[in-house]
Amino acid sequence: MTTGPNEGAVGEAERSFVEAARRDKRAALEAAGVSAFAYRYERSHTATQALAAYEDAMGDDGPAVAVAGRIVGLRPQGKTAFLHLEDVSGRLQAYLRRDQLGEDYALLERLDLDDHIGVSGVLFRTRAGEVTVRAQALTLLAKSLRPLPRGKTQAGAEGPVTYGGLQDPELRYRQRYADLAVHPEVREVFRVRSQAISWIRRYLDGLGFLEVETPVLQPLYGGAAARPFVTHHNALDMPLYLRIADELYLKRLLVGGLERVYEIGHDFRNEGMDRTHNPEFTMLEAYQAYADYGDMMTLVEGLVSGVIQHCLGTLRLERHGTTLDFTPPFARVQFIEGVRARSEIDLRTATDEQMRTLLRSRRVDPEQAAQLSGGRLQDEVFKVVLEPDLVQPTFVLDYPKPLSPLAKEHRSDPALTERFELFVGGREFANAFSELNDPDDQRRRFEDQVHQKAAGNDETQPYDSDFIRALEYGMPPAGGVGIGIDRLMMLVADQASIRDVILFPAMRPEG
């Protein structure tokens, strides 16, 4: 996060003795005319490419290589030294000899763990069996003046094993650069994330979707029920909201004739933070003209199973002792039927008091239950009764109308909407509907939201008259879907906290 104002003002005397030693080495290098921060290095191989090149050569001595990376292990022994370099691909050992390096060997005394160096030389296999570069030239590329909080690492049978190391979660999130630098497995999480998102783009592009960008700063927020962040535009002297969803802008594009659009970007919601909520998070929204929520189910099945297969090579994931099977088609359960099958409550006919009684019997705080009514009470019943059962990928269909002000009324039941959510492991992953495109119906739904706000519901959607005007021009029937990318990444990368799939999660500033 932001560096505290005093951080840069730490004087030499206050710096740790470890850092002082590194600065002394830098000064000694520069006094000898050696730059501690080079401009570039002509690398011939990554560490992994070098290892492969040695195997391909099939001789005692392999090819000459020039590799670059960070020093992650340093074992000087008088007139020789071994060190390990780490680059983006992996690790490679280098063997340094005074009689082969000449003047470059003197540089060794000024090197530290964490420095970036370049090494060139011929590959060979040591007596201990490790493919290693016999250094003919050694170049300092960037001096590390502050030691990384790393543990000691040795090569194990199943990859490097680290002892000690960076454990403190606060330090890991605040100094993600250090976390990444010392934890290849954290780098891997974010490599997989990037791979997943680019696969999603290819998937949607392949279906003829157009990737678009809509405003993050909005004069009116909408498209979801959430409290927004508010900011101020100086030149216009007006408040602006950071978007809580892309929905209303993307549907304007359907009016404009862009039949298939999607956006991947950040939404901002001014609400609590926990292991599945960060104030800014990555949302995918996609809209398809002439489609309905049934088509969106097919789209979501293809997208979710495809990204899992692409990233992990399987559709069956072991998570917390259960096997999650993402082979389409996913299970389907109707909202009202699902509740009735598990509670003998029929949401179609149940009174508020019957629902409150049920909630109390399921250990919901009676005071809280008493505050809810109508749609929100139905939603609470659903959360208590049905949600925990939705472990395998399951579509929940046909939500009650009051909960879904942007969804089209169900074609066979006016009390419901054509909407589904995808649940996995009891957690929501996607939300989709047949999009409401009747401007008069949409106007009434907005008005209902305004009434709810007046009644004290502080997470309603404001009345967006420009959106109504757009619908009046005629929006084609369409299906739309939103998928929380961070939660999908938690599933793919098997991470328990959203903070572990966001590079720089929100934190209070350092005191």
Add this chain to the structure above:
RNA sequence: GGGGGCGUAGCUCAGCUGGUAGAGCAAGGGACUUUUAAUCCCUAGGUCGUGGGUUCGAGUCCCACCGCCCUCACCA
């Protein structure tokens, strides 16, 4: 916001019923031409999160504050 836990050397952690702080790794000096958590000898390293209080004496007990984690509430 409620409840619980944690904060000690650069990192990972000990530190009992209160008696002025300890280890491993990292660091500095020395030895060492195939090591790999290299090894061996020596050395240095701390406002115990911050501020109060109790006490002859506080890392330890009490209070407040700061930060992080867990949990509940909130949350499409």
